[in-house]
Amino acid sequence: MARLPEYLRALHNLAETGHETVSSEGLANAAGVNSAKLRKDLSQLGSYGTRGVGYDVGLLIDQIEYVLGLTQRRAVALVGVGNLGHALAGYDGFASRGFRIAALFDADQERVGEEISGLVVRHVDELPRVAAEESIAIGVIATPAAAAQRVADQLVAVGVTSILNFAPCVLTVPEGVDVRKVDLAIELQILSFHEHRKASLTALPATGGSALTALSGGLAVSEGQEAIGT
Amino acid sequence: MARLPEYLRALHNLAETGHETVSSEGLANAAGVNSAKLRKDLSQLGSYGTRGVGYDVGLLIDQIEYVLGLTQRRAVALVGVGNLGHALAGYDGFASRGFRIAALFDADQERVGEEISGLVVRHVDELPRVAAEESIAIGVIATPAAAAQRVADQLVAVGVTSILNFAPCVLTVPEGVDVRKVDLAIELQILSFHEHRKASLTALPATGGSALTALSGGLAVSEGQEAIGT
DNA sequence: AGGCGCTTGTGAAGACGTGCACAAATCGCG
DNA sequence: CGCGATTTGTGCACGTCTTCACAAGCGCCT
Ligand SMILES: NC(=O)c1ccc[n+]([C@@H]2O[C@H](COP(=O)([O-])OP(=O)(O)OC[C@H]3O[C@@H](n4cnc5c(N)ncnc54)[C@H](O)[C@@H]3O)[C@@H](O)[C@H]2O)c1
Ligand SMILES: NC(=O)c1ccc[n+]([C@@H]2O[C@H](COP(=O)([O-])OP(=O)(O)OC[C@H]3O[C@@H](n4cnc5c(N)ncnc54)[C@H](O)[C@@H]3O)[C@@H](O)[C@H]2O)c1
Numbered sequence: 001m002a003r004l005p006e007y008l009r010a011l012h013n014l015a016e017t018g019h020e021t022v023s024s025e026g027l028a029n030a031a032g033v034n035s036a037k038l039r040k041d042l043s044q045l046g047s048y049g050t051r052g053v054g055y056d057v058g059l060l061i062d063q064i065e066y067v068l069g070l071t072q073r074r075a076v077a078l079v080g081v082g083n084l085g086h087a088l089a090g091y092d093g094f095a096s097r098g099f100r101i102a103a104l105f106d107a108d109q110e111r112v113g114e115e116i117s118g119l120v121v122r123h124v125d126e127l128p129r130v131a132a133e134e135s136i137a138i139g140v141i142a143t144p145a146a147a148a149q150r151v152a153d154q155l156v157a158v159g160v161t162s163i164l165n166f167a168p169c170v171l172t173v174p175e176g177v178d179v180r181k182v183d184l185a186i187e188l189q190i191l192s193f194h195e196h197r198k199a200s201l202t203a204l205p206a207t208g209g210s211a212l213t214a215l216s217g218g219l220a221v222s223e224g225q226e227a228i229g230t
Numbered sequence: 231m232a233r234l235p236e237y238l239r240a241l242h243n244l245a246e247t248g249h250e251t252v253s254s255e256g257l258a259n260a261a262g263v264n265s266a267k268l269r270k271d272l273s274q275l276g277s278y279g280t281r282g283v284g285y286d287v288g289l290l291i292d293q294i295e296y297v298l299g300l301t302q303r304r305a306v307a308l309v310g311v312g313n314l315g316h317a318l319a320g321y322d323g324f325a326s327r328g329f330r331i332a333a334l335f336d337a338d339q340e341r342v343g344e345e346i347s348g349l350v351v352r353h354v355d356e357l358p359r360v361a362a363e364e365s366i367a368i369g370v371i372a373t374p375a376a377a378a379q380r381v382a383d384q385l386v387a388v389g390v391t392s393i394l395n396f397a398p399c400v401l402t403v404p405e406g407v408d409v410r411k412v413d414l415a416i417e418l419q420i421l422s423f424h425e426h427r428k429a430s431l432t433a434l435p436a437t438g439g440s441a442l443t444a445l446s447g448g449l450a451v452s453e454g455q456e457a458i459g460t
Numbered sequence: 461a462g463g464c465g466c467t468t469g470t471g472a473a474g475a476c477g478t479g480c481a482c483a484a485a486t487c488g489c490g
Numbered sequence: 491c492g493c494g495a496t497t498t499g500t501g502c503a504c505g506t507c508t509t510c511a512c513a514a515g516c517g518c519c520t
Contacts, residue, residue, distance in 0.1 A: 005419040009398060023497065032400040036479055036500095043499060051498040052486040068419050069426025076418065087317040088414070093398065097415040098422065138421050161428060162421035164414075168239055168323065170262040178424045180417050184318070184394075185327040187410050188306065189235040189298050191368050191392035192328065194408045196299025198391065253467065266470095266509060273469060281468045282516040 001041050006031045008064045009097075015057050023054040065098070075102035077136045077160070079151050080143030081111055081121050084166060088142060089116045102134040107147070124154065131158035138162045145169040152179075231271050236261045238294045239327075245287050253284040295328070305332035307366045307390070309381050310373030311341055311351050314396055318372060319346045332364040337377070354384065361388035368392045375399040382409075 010030035014022055024042070028035035042049065045063050049055045065071060076099050078088055088094075089104055105124040106112060114121045122130060130136075139155035141148050141163060148167035155163060156177055165171055165181045173179055240260035244252055254272070258265035272279065275293050279285045295301060306329050308318055318324075319334055335354040336342060344351045352360060360366075369385035371378050371393060378397035385393060386407055395401055395411045403409055 002416075002420055004423070005413075005416040008419070009416075010400075024499095025497085030400065034479065036481090037477090039497095039499065040478090047499075049498055050486065051484075052488090052496050054497070067423065067426070069422045069429070070419065074418075074422055074425065083320050084317045087314045090313050091414075093415055094418065097419065099415070099418050137425055138418060162425050164417050164421060170240075170260065176428070178421055180421060182412060182414070182417060183235075183239075184321075184412070185323055185329070186232075186235040186239075187394050187412060188304075188324065188329050188368060189238070189300065189327065190232055191394060191408055191410060192299045192304055193234070193297065195304065195367055195392050196297070198406070199299070254469095255467085264509070266511090267507085269467090269469065270508090277469075279468055280516065281514075282466050282518090284467065 001044070003031070003033060003037075003041055004064050004068060006033070007038070007041070008061065008068070011057055011061050011064070015061065019057055021050075021054040021056055022060075024049070027055065068098075070098035073098060073100050074137040075100050075134050076138045076140060077101075077103045077105065077127070077131070077134075077155070078140045078142060079105045079124060079127075079155070080141060080147070081106045081114070081116065082142065082144075085142040086116060088140065089119065099138070102136060103130045105130075107143075124151070127154055128158050131160070136160055138164065141165045141167055141171075143167060231274070233261070233263060233268075233271055234294050234298060236263070237268070237271070238291065238298070241287055241291050241294070245291065249287055251280075251284040251286055252290075254279070257285065298328075300328035303328060303330050304367040305330050305364050306368045306370055307331075307333045307335065307357070307361070307364075307385070308370045308372060309335045309354060309357075309385070310371060310377070311336045311344070311346065312372065315372040316346060318370065319349065329368070332366060333360050335360075337373075354381070357384055358388050361390070366390055368394065370394045370396070371401075372396045 007027065010027055011022070014027070014030065022030075024039045025035045028038040031038065039049075042055065042060070045067060048059055048063055076094065078085055078101055081089060081104050085104070085106070089101060094101060101119065104116060104119050104121045105127060106121050107124050109123070111121050112123045136158070137160070139152075139160040139162070141151050141155075143151055145167040148165060148169050149171055152163055152165070152171045152173060156173055161177050163171065163173070163177065163179045165179055166183075168183045168185060171179050171181075237257065240257055241252070244257070244260065252260075254269045255265045258268040261268065269279075272285065272290070275297060278289055278293055306324065308315055308331055311319060311334050315334070315336070319331060324331060331349065334346060334349050334351045335357060336351050337354050339353070341351050342353045366388070367390070369382075369390040369392070371381050371385075373381055375397040378395060378399050379401060382393055382395070382401045382403060386403055391407050393401065393403070393407065393409045395409055396413075398413045398415060401409050401411075
């Protein structure tokens with residue numbers, strides 16, 4: 001389930017605040033989801049709630065971390081240490097959430113050798129050797145789109161089966177390899193769509209207006225995320 | 231539809247390659263989706279394909295850009311010019327996809343006044359004045375989680391109705407305001423989950439193994455993204 | 461002009477996710 | 491010990507999304 005990480009984060013917050021137990025309602029609130037949905041999700045983990053009381057925060061954290069495979073700290077390789085790569089490499093939020101940036105790679109000789117928060121940037125050709133040493137579990141691609149497919153191929157070649165891709169392009173990978181994409185421009189465009197829809201609706205309250213207005217008003221808007229009402 | 235931006239990107243690629251028309255199959259391939267799904271999506275835009283030929287690339291681009299509200303270049307305000315904020319501010323991919331970073335804000339006096347790719351960082355208290363001048367459409371939050379809710383409130387106060395949030399926390403906003411969240415750690419954790427699942431499955435081919443194995447094997451894995459097989 | 465191959469648009473079926481509503485279970489308290 | 495308050499776990503119904511499959515439409519070639 002894609003919501004598990006969200007629950008986990010909320011649980012960690014609760015744990016730091018001193019809570020020992022949470023009701024499904026409380027946790028659902030903190031995670032921004034429906035309480036029934038949350039209970040259904042958690043019931044799939046093997047039922048660790050006590051009726052009348054709620055869920056044991058610590059136990060639930062352990063459960064979710066186990067299911068997510070966070071009991072072992074996974075090694076991440078970051079390829080492409082440019083604008084975005086620098087930010088990622090210097091981000092401490094990964095370490096606190098179960099990951100360890102194990103190596104940085106770039107193709108630019110100017111960047112090779114540079115040290116970023118304790119790690120030295122290596123040439124991408126060294127990937128096979130480093131992968132063998134570090135047992136990389138996840139590869140992150142932060143190169144321009146033109147280079148992304150080649151980098152993906154290289155990652156797959158050294159045995160990486162999970163890739164997080166920041167380049168705005170579709171990657172083709174063998175079956176068994178998971179790819180997730182983060183494209184900020186797409187996020188903005190989805191927001192822009194909503195803006196446009198809102199604007200059209202307020203401008204033409206009941207007329208129906210242009211074909212586009214009817215379209216955007218009548219169509220389902222399900223992007224896997226939605227606004228959280230007050 | 232959340233897939234429209236993906237189609238748009240693929241279409242721009244095709245246009246640059248000199249294609250004048252595309253079949254649904256071709257475009258679906260380029261965007262990484264099923265062709266039937268793509269046709270159904272496009273049919274909602276008002277049917278601009280020619281049977282036996284395909285879709286006119288240029289026309290389709292115009293259509294999608296109109297629906298997404300990209301005919302006007304929307305102004306984006308970026309709040310929090312730290313590690314990540316710098317990368318975002320210096321990213322030229324926004325400009326080419328219909329957006330204009332109109333202003334940068336930070337609360338740290340040390341950062342106020344700094345110039346990043348032609349824009350001067352302003353203090354977040356100036357937001358009301360600048361928003362009035364620039365008619366900000368979208369706000370991007372790249373502050374620590376602790377400050378995110380306050381910043382969101384400030385953005386809403388000046389009339390922003392679309393927010394892209396990079397901080398790992400749930401934002402509460404009034405109805406009518408859209409929030410999208412990008413949490414990199416969550417992306418990694420989802421990948422980690424798949425890694426764990428794959429490992430469990432290969433380790434215990436048919437036994438069923440632990441409760442967790444049965445769980446992860448039997449449960450639906452739908453995270454809004456999936457691997458693209460070869 | 462006619463036929464043929466290709467492509468779109470869509471009906472229908474199935475899978476999936478969501479949320480309500482309620483029974484079962486547990487705790488605390490009198 | 492029993493009762494009520496509280497909260498979990500889930501059956502069920504509903505709406506949405508996905509995919510297949512195919513008829514209708516279009517252009518090209520003969
Ligand atoms: N900067 C952002 O905020 C941002 C936002 C969204 C998306 N992106 C995307 O992230 C990617 C990187 O963006 P950026 O701003 O960091 O670009 P950048 O040009 O600053 O950095 C790219 C880096 O990748 C390296 N590189 C190029 N080819 C390589 C190869 N084959 N192997 C290894 N390294 C290689 C380059 O040497 C460079 O250091 C781009 O695809 C961009 O579209 C960036
Ligand atoms: N750096 C990354 O790669 C990365 C990755 C994923 C998520 N994030 C998230 O993005 C956010 C920013 O990360 P970062 O690495 O840039 O952190 P950072 O500490 O480098 O930058 C945060 C910036 O926000 C500013 N700020 C703090 N409070 C503010 C306020 N009230 N108003 C305006 N500005 C304020 C700070 O002065 C600072 O410049 C964090 O929530 C982080 O979890 C970052």
